[in-house]
Amino acid sequence: MPLASYQTSVPVVVDDAKCIADKGCTVCVDVCPLDVLRISDMTNKAYMAYDECWYCMPCEADCPTGAVTVNIPYLLR
């Protein structure tokens, strides 16, 4: 059976201008309990790769530059 991709608006947003993943930082990727953040191989910045969020906050709280914002997932907002 063929697979289709399913569009979702993701709750975790990263400000590329503040993100220092291109300098080697991986803090948000490291701490996420659900392991849903990744570093983009196009922009070298962090982004939410999987919409599987517990809106728990370690990514935002531990980011050294304040680049990460956790929003409430749309379905329960």
Place this chain on the structure above:
Amino acid sequence: MALDQIVDGLSEVSCDVLVIGGGTAGPMAALKAKLKNPKANVVLLEKANVKRSGAISMGMDGLNNAVIPGYATPEQYTKEITIANDGIVDQKAVYKYAQNCFGIIEELDSFGIRFLKNENGDYAVKKVHHIGTYVLPMPNGETVKKALYRQLRRARILISNRYMATRLLKSTDGRIAGAISVNTRTAEMLVIKAKAVILCMGAAGRLGLPTSGYMFGTYENAANSGDGYAMAYHAGAALANLECFQINPLIKDYNGPACAYVAGPFGAYTANNEGSRFIECDYWSGQMMLEFYNELLSGKGPVFLQLKHLHPDTISEIESTLHKVERPTRGLFQQGRGVDYRSESIEMHISEIGFCSGHSASGVFVDDNARTTVPGLYAAGDMASVPHNYMLGAFTNGSVAGIDAMEFADSHDFAEFDAADVAMERDRVLAPTKREDGIPPNQIEYKTRRLVNDYLQPPKVTRKYELGMRRLAEAREDMQERMIARNAHELLRALEVQSIMDCADMAAHASLYREESRWGLYHWRTDFPEKDNENWFCHTLLSKRDGKMTSEKRAVEPYVVPIADDEKDLYDKQRIRASA
């Protein structure tokens, strides 16, 4: 190499004590094991990252069950939990917890975690339970994980993050031999030989589907997919009272606590749409949840946590706790909806079902030394059967497990396992990665959890359960024959679905076995609406025998602390009486 790309690999390491799960009980178990024998190797394996994993990822507002000399006694606490749990309690483990927990509080204090004191320097304990006083706020509760992590580093515990344990290994004579795990970002397999293993893998919190429809919007940390319950089951360990589901009163849609334990002591209370109280006590028990459920269905709902009557300064104090610790996005959620606690009450709802001894009594069976029924295998925290044990119970029983497991490891050599078991497990784990075409794990998970909601959540109806089990069997067949995982992250989810499916089957099996109603809403069977002490004043133990799920009765151990006849039903009287 890009993250999530599947890599073929299998390696083997060994240690004296393996602790699986680095949330709350796990770090304490690992620490105590290592301190017991500093020469021994202790490995702490974690599916996420120990720095921020588990139920207390963002800390905790306080202790819900602190037995502090001068405020409560171990006897009183044991009595309260026995009554709250409808009498089905092996008191020895609860009593031991109650005796030990103050020492653990002092130890946590030495780690830098502070507990609220009054102007006289005494602990400022608050009353939330029906009878006794056990709630102790933690002013810097957001630092708990950091404080624990420091201790782990200092003790030189070997931490392996991003490894998901999938099955336990045993010797032919039934002793624990280690565990098999898989890297969640590469799919490489790691076999860990161990003399003793401690399971601290949290609740089965991704069992029911939240009403928002968002699969990860669960009450429990969504990483807690019940892997520990499934692993214990497949290793032949007994699981106790799984029909005593966890169901909690939560902020509607947000699905986190509101939280009455924080706000209650300041004068907040649960009220119906008329603004009236309808329950005597906000402590989470099955009996309280049944009244909550009845109120929602009676036409007098919605149900609210009422705090707008409090002084603005008091509300600000409650707000600063609720929006800083445990689930800090509560503030963002209320802000998004324009809800100000000063002018509006908090709309509450009932959570999805799960297994969790932290709040109810559904867990892997353990005795007062945290031993399971498999020699060398231990369990602690939300997944172990000591009822209502919350965070302090996870720390205290984790400590008990760590010490006893190291004693076991010191007196035993490695048990031998069959290499064929590893090969078989490797095939099972990697099967979804070998298929070209099929169903992705998220669809199988959604369907399974939707079936759990439709058929298994209380009230429990025998006919519905029978149909639900048929539907679940069909979903299981899809999972086993057709599920695909296209990268290592999807494989992690595919493995979690298998834990969820096992837990759904166990929830159904255990519920049908107990032919009575008990624990209020947690086990309300419409076909057997009465409590039947003559036939069912007992534990139920579920286990895998000859490949099949079986249940049996186990007598409640004689009480250490006697309960008078007129005290037994104190928790049954939760509804506020209309007249004297």
